[in-house]
Amino acid sequence: MGHSGLNQIEKKAAFSLAAVFGLRMLGLFMILPVFAIYGEQLIGFSPIWVGLAIGAYGLTQALLQIPMGILSDKFGRKPVILGGLCIFLVGSIIAAMSETIYGVVVGRALQGMGAIASAVLALAADLTREEQRPKVMATIGMFIGLSFTLAMVAGPIVAESFGLSGLFWFTALLTIAAIFMIQFMVPFSVNKAPRGDNVALPEQLSHLIRHPQLFRLNLGVFILHMALTACFVTLPKQFVQAGLALEDHWQLYLPALLGSFFLMVPFMIFAIRKQKEKSMFAAAVLLLSVSLLFFWYLPSTLMTLSFLVVLFFTAFNYLEATMPSLLSRIAPAGQKGSVMGVYSSSQFIGAFTGGLLGGAIAANFGESMIFLVMSCFGLLWFIAATGMKSLQKSKSYSFSTTITCEQQADEIAEQLVLLPGVVEATLVHTEAVAYLKVDDKVADLANIKALLKP
Known part of the structure; x- marks a missing residue:
């Protein structure tokens, strides 16, 4: 390679x-x-x-x-x-x-x-x-x-x-x-990378929006960024009211964010080594929801806020770092660009909704209610996350091919999925490109390339 x-x-x-x-x-x-x-x-x-x-x-x-x-x-x-x-x-x-x-x-x-x-x-x-x-x-x-x-x-x-x-x-x-x-x-x-694997194609979007596993991740990133923007409608004020001047807020954010990175890394390593990615993912969603609940329930002292910010960003950073990887493994072969397009749009709609909803809640029910409402959304996400299927280990590859006939493409695709380590294969004969998801510890890439250039 x-x-x-x-x-x-x-x-x-x-x-x-x-x-x-x-x-x-x-x-x-x-x-x-x-x-x-x-x-x-x-x-x-x-x-x-x-x-x-x-x-x-x-x-x-x-x-x-x-x-x-x-x-x-x-x-x-x-x-x-x-x-x-x-x-x-x-x-x-x-x-x-x-x-x-x-x-x-x-x-x-x-x-x-x-x-x-x-x-x-x-x-x-x-x-x-x-x-x-x-x-x-x-x-x-x-x-x-x-x-x-x-x-x-x-x-x-x-x-x-x-x-x-x-x-x-x-x-x-x-x-x-x-x-x-x-x-x-x-x-x-x-060089020009294969189109469908890197740029969203409109004709694929409706199918991918309805995909049950992808839907859970798109819902998740929507809620994650909704919670982030909604919380920042009020969080800086909470710090000021707790006695931390605005110009000193960096003294809280810097150690809190660094601490959250140090905390999340061991959990990521554990999840990968022990193949507990689904369990750790759901646990991070639960941690996010619980930290938001405590923002609402506990008194807003500087010590309490500092501790909860670390918890919130540990969960946030873990989820933000792992979801794109999960997404690429769930994405159908050759449709990664479209999958990422739907995912990114869900993320940004979440950011917009969080700002709008956070402002509306603060205006009508008080700013502390933002945390309670976002915690409830987090619990909905946790329920959805527990229904995720366990993931196969795989990597996505794209290869050029000399196959330009539809019948031959179908025959070769069937042969490819029978090879050891090949999870999924899609041949786009009109573009002379093949998209494969493989377990690269098992798959023989030389055999795959030989089949694609008969």
Whole structure:
């Protein structure tokens, strides 16, 4: 399967695209730990509008994520990514210049319209060999996690020094840096990865939405990000009321997030080694729900809040890190792009719903009720998670093939699934490509390649 490590193009693609993704997500996340407090200075302030400002980007992201991926297939990855970053830049500037909360909502919605995630991931796939692609995707995922941690720390510091508008101007500067990186550092695409495995195809979406196992994960990521954005409608205020000044919030977020990473890693290793992934996944969902319940039930002392933040982010980070892996293993062969499209849209709709619902609950029932309602949603997710099937160990591969006849493709597909270690095989004769899910410890890749090029 080629060299064991990344080549120069793959290394450059991995770190430059991960940095672009991270810079953009940093700009989106930095508002979370500060807006509930600084938003009070804006004309038109109300809890509902605060929730909308926090979650507005999620709605436009969800609506445009799949279309932007399809456009990148037609017009090229870089032009679509650069266009999306320019829209994101305009949204950041509008938010920075707004003195009303309505202007900030418009700016945040425009930020979401720069929905480049699917195009960035597709470009990463174009620039990497199949066997090296997981390393590149893992690098991008690591930078997203790092950007969230950095945003929780940097948001309060930047807002304290430069105000809310300064935070959005800082986001605009990060976006300009990302534009330069795409133009001058990211390699131009040197090969075209198979379409269905990396970009969402509209004709596959309705079937995948109804898939029982995928539905559980899509519901899960919806609830996870709904809970996150809803909690940040009130959480910064809780810290201030407990005696922690806003400019000192990073002193809580940094150790809490680092602590949550250290706590989740042993559980991930245990789940993989002992093949307890389903059990540990359900346990993490339960931990998320219980931590939210305790936010509502226990007195809001600084010590209690600090402990619960660690519990919440241990569960959050575990789920955020493991769900894409579970998703890729459940995804039908050759449909990973469409599966990820539905998953990403569910995530962003969750973020929008969380902001809107959190603001509505705070306005009508009090801010502490946000935690109770989100805990109930978490329990629904736990019930759904316990119904998940145990997963087979497998990796997804795509191969070129010389088969261009439908009858021959059907015959070869039947032969492939009889080979040891082949879980699933799909041949798309019109594109001369084969998608396989295999247990690579058992499967003989040489035999597979020989069958695909008769």
